[in-house]
Amino acid sequence: MTERRGGGAALVAHSGGPTAVINASLLGLVEETVKRRFFRHLYGARFGLEGILKREFVDLLDLDPARLSRVAQAPSSALGTSRLELGPGGAERLVEAFRTREIRCLFHTGGNGSMGMAAEIAAGARAAGYDLQVIGIPKTIDNDLAETDHTPGYGSAARFFACAAREIGGDNRALPGQVEFVEVLGRHAGWIVASTALARHRPGDAPHLIYLPEQPLPLDRLLADVERVFARLGRCVVAVCEGQLDDRGEAFGADARGGSRGTLAMNLGHRLARLVTERLGIKARAEKPGLLGRVNGPLRSAVDWREARLCGRAAARAAARGISGAMVTLLRQPGPAYHVTTGLAPLERIAGVERCVPPEWLHPEGNDVSPELLEYAAPLVGEIAGYESLE
């Protein structure tokens, strides 16, 4: 984290998967940049790094404010995003592109991989003797960034899946006699699947079992848990993460796809439902809302949207203060009411670090979460109202 005065033009790029609130961060960044008049231009790269390499930019300061407000209400990235890896010589090519437009500040919006990339780009600029500020704007549904209390995008994804667990729980209660797996987004960190516990209001409410990918899940334990719940209630809803592994480090025999961050099962819920039917003789099925959970407009969290905007604003302020090599963070303030402020943390402390759910926030039996986790997540997700029943 260093300080310098910028001026010239700035550029914002999106990196990694979109979220329901990434455009709110864009709004915050643009409105604060307009207010501070620190940069002559604020370009938006079309499709992240790919747009920088192809010089495909939108001048965001030219945008009609009413249109920008509408863009900020839309889920998914309005600029477009990319999973392009930097690769050898990548930082140098980007710096070349910056030079052609006199871009002196990069706002990189993404998760821990993207923050690593931002640090590499900053190093590349230094090596090339090119004066460049680099500021990270946090964005990931996975909520796995270090140095920040939570990340924009998480609250909305968590809200979607908590609502999904509530609805599927209602279905399973009305038409019992089967086991329902709800497959939730998330690879190594179980923050989203954990939040499905917010769906519970009455005794017997779903989800009855919640597994976090922080712990391997032996198939026998899963089956014993399901059998016990089903014997008691005659129904069972299981929230499980697409990244859940068994005690052999495998995805229970599901179809998996390799990637830079390890393999990920493509049909885990379905596979587990089949195993339950085959081994326990209980009717079982699985739902997989999948990507719908990361870009759902109607179910986004209002707090998440506001905080995403805050992060965009804080990034513009940091730029005006000459900050470089840092990511905006959210700091939860002590006190009875939920309140956050923004801070800054060096990119190096975030790059490549995955912040998982701490072991003490898991239930000792490995099939649920602790009250502390719910206290942490509830204000980020917003209220998940229960439904009236006739019981």
Place this chain on the structure above:
Amino acid sequence: MTERRGGGAALVAHSGGPTAVINASLLGLVEETVKRRFFRHLYGARFGLEGILKREFVDLLDLDPARLSRVAQAPSSALGTSRLELGPGGAERLVEAFRTREIRCLFHTGGNGSMGMAAEIAAGARAAGYDLQVIGIPKTIDNDLAETDHTPGYGSAARFFACAAREIGGDNRALPGQVEFVEVLGRHAGWIVASTALARHRPGDAPHLIYLPEQPLPLDRLLADVERVFARLGRCVVAVCEGQLDDRGEAFGADARGGSRGTLAMNLGHRLARLVTERLGIKARAEKPGLLGRVNGPLRSAVDWREARLCGRAAARAAARGISGAMVTLLRQPGPAYHVTTGLAPLERIAGVERCVPPEWLHPEGNDVSPELLEYAAPLVGEIAGYESLE
């Protein structure tokens, strides 16, 4: 359809899968029954026919009206529902249960299978010399009942999946380079999958391909369609029904489960995504919101909810008029503005009949729907607003 004057007690039962608005029909039935004072009791069977056989009833006229209003806002069946088949001697056992509580009217809420069951129960009562009115309340997300313009439950499920197609389309647009299958509920009738076309607002909007289960889909044609769209846009969203079959009458090699209405694939979208990746070398994945789509509270259609309530009211009015052996229908009235009234049709004309999408409402190329279908569905689903973009 016969006429008689009832009196005594009445009973309402839910049958088949729950919907987002089945409790609105319950509200309509209770409020009109209270108003007409035609029955001394209105019992609700817990878990459909199972509750009748076990004599598990809720007295709905005792309910606090404020609580009933809240129940009507909840998706999924508040009474509980059942897939129990009548079986040999089933009607007789039900009539015995009616006799013990002097139940003189059955309101059976369900789809075409349930209306067949209602007709059998009516016949069983006649054979036993037991005076019983039987009135059907339409309920199915599949929209496949004869004699009615559409069915309560359909508009909300269609709204859910149209929104899902919009959101997943936005994700696929922001992060292109892959094919996305959106697996939609529906077995033989493609009404829901057809409604995903309402997600489109701008050129290039998803879904790019929509397949209706009314037509078999040769795998080669699917692959050619996907390849063509992907070559043009660099992305592709396909809406496909879980009941879609290939030209050999099989589910493309997906895992399937047998049932009274034929086999149903459990992982069709995933299977098709794998085939696209293997045969075309294009990255592909699938989302399957599944049952979430039939019981989603936040995304229900306001028109659907109002009409479900109307159907409940109309059922109570029909009972007071002495009608028996009929189901309430929705009749779309001619004129520039959308308007429906309720009617009645004999159970025999609905029982076991599946009303599919007419061939002229399919696109000639077999991968989309016609404008007539959208005109039909739009008022039932409600507006699916488009999102602002930066393009």
